[in-house]
Amino acid sequence: MSSGKAGVALSITTLALLAYSILALYGMEYLFDGDHFLAIGIWFVGSIILSISIYYMCKSKANRNKRNGLLIEVPSLLVAIVILLAGSIPFTMFVSVIRQENTFVNSITETANHVRAIDSCYQVFANNRIDQYEKYLISHNYKTTAIRLRVNSLKRRLIPENTDSISHERKEWLGGLNSVSIWNISTAKNFHYVMMACEDWCEQYRQRSSIFYEGEDTTRFEYDKSVMASQSTYANLRIPHSPDTFGLLAAIICIVGILTTYFYIRRPRNRYSGHHR
Numbered sequence: 001m002s003s004g005k006a007g008v009a010l011s012i013t014t015l016a017l018l019a020y021s022i023l024a025l026y027g028m029e030y031l032f033d034g035d036h037f038l039a040i041g042i043w044f045v046g047s048i049i050l051s052i053s054i055y056y057m058c059k060s061k062a063n064r065n066k067r068n069g070l071l072i073e074v075p076s077l078l079v080a081i082v083i084l085l086a087g088s089i090p091f092t093m094f095v096s097v098i099r100q101e102n103t104f105v106n107s108i109t110e111t112a113n114h115v116r117a118i119d120s121c122y123q124v125f126a127n128n129r130i131d132q133y134e135k136y137l138i139s140h141n142y143k144t145t146a147i148r149l150r151v152n153s154l155k156r157r158l159i160p161e162n163t164d165s166i167s168h169e170r171k172e173w174l175g176g177l178n179s180v181s182i183w184n185i186s187t188a189k190n191f192h193y194v195m196m197a198c199e200d201w202c203e204q205y206r207q208r209s210s211i212f213y214e215g216e217d218t219t220r221f222e223y224d225k226s227v228m229a230s231q232s233t234y235a236n237l238r239i240p241h242s243p244d245t246f247g248l249l250a251a252i253i254c255i256v257g258i259l260t261t262y263f264y265i266r267r268p269r270n271r272y273s274g275h276h277r
Contacts, residue, residue: 009264013054016257020084020091021047026185027090030097031240034189046083053080054262061265069267077262084258088251092243095250097182108180108191115198116174118223119167122205125221126158129209136215154213170201198223 021043028039056076063069097104133154137147174194180187202223209221243251 005264006261009261012257013259013261016254016260017047017051017054020087020251020254020258021050023094024087024091026097026182027092027094029185029188030093031090032188033192034186036185036189046087050080050083050087050258053077053083054258057262058265061262061267064268066267080259084255088243088255089240091251091254092247093240094182095247096241096244099244099246101182104182105180108187108194111191112174112180112194115194115201116171118198118201118205119163119170121223122209122221123159123163123167125205126155126209129158129216129218130155132218133213133216136217140215150213157211158209170197173197 024046025039025043028043029036032038053076056072057080060069060071060073060076063073130151134147134151137150142150174197202221205221205223212218
């Protein structure tokens with residue numbers, strides 16, 4: 001193969017490998033809920049092994065001694081194929097995210113807004129419960145002093161003094177998260193933190209409201225997660241699934257591009273001259 005063709009083939013291989021590995025890395029970020037250590041670790045090891053495999057595939061195919069060359073070429077080819085097929089899972093996932101970028105971004109933004117509303121929903125719940133308890137005490141002819149003491153006791157239990165400061169800190173934290181962008185490598189991690197915060201905050205409020213005073217006819221706080229339907233949209237995009245035609249085609253094109261140098265290397269037929277006769 002002439003040096004010109006070799007240079008073009010090598011350029012195609014390099015560019016395809018970069019594109020494939022970068023999109024696969026983004027896909028792994030969503031696959032592993034933004035765990036940078038796990039995603040980047042697997043991506044780095046996989047990229048190194050794939051690069052080494054491609055190098056030895058090409059070098060062995062050009063070996064004048066076909067028998068010795070095949071001993072390294074075939075295992076290297078098999079390893080490369082396995083890694084490329086494994087990488088196609090996160091690759092096609094992120095291609096799907098790219099194609100549905102607006103839906104994806106909106107689902108994350110809407111979910112974050114719903115999580116931001118948890119504190120205010122609990123505040124409404126707590127105030128309503130306090131009002132209902134006061135009405136109960138009045139209707140049962142409790143003395144004014146007793147009513148005030150009991151109502152204040154319930155209020156302190158449901159709404160501690162630091163509630164407003166905690167709510168303010170939470171809103172600042174949510175507002176300080178990196179902007180939602182599919183090309184922001186921290187987006188998956190930030191969204192995972194938002195969902196963890198949702199579960200944690202709801203559990204805190206459930207525990208706080210799980211003690212009932214005599215005469216109360218109510219239940220503990222439960223956040224209506226049906227308003228977080230956007231979460232399911234996010235989940236559908238990040239859970240491995242069969243790739244669509246576009247994602248499959250993109251993966252095939254990249255894989256063929258990565259193997260271009262290997263395909264274009266001509267296997268020597270003459271052991272001594274190293275070229276075809």
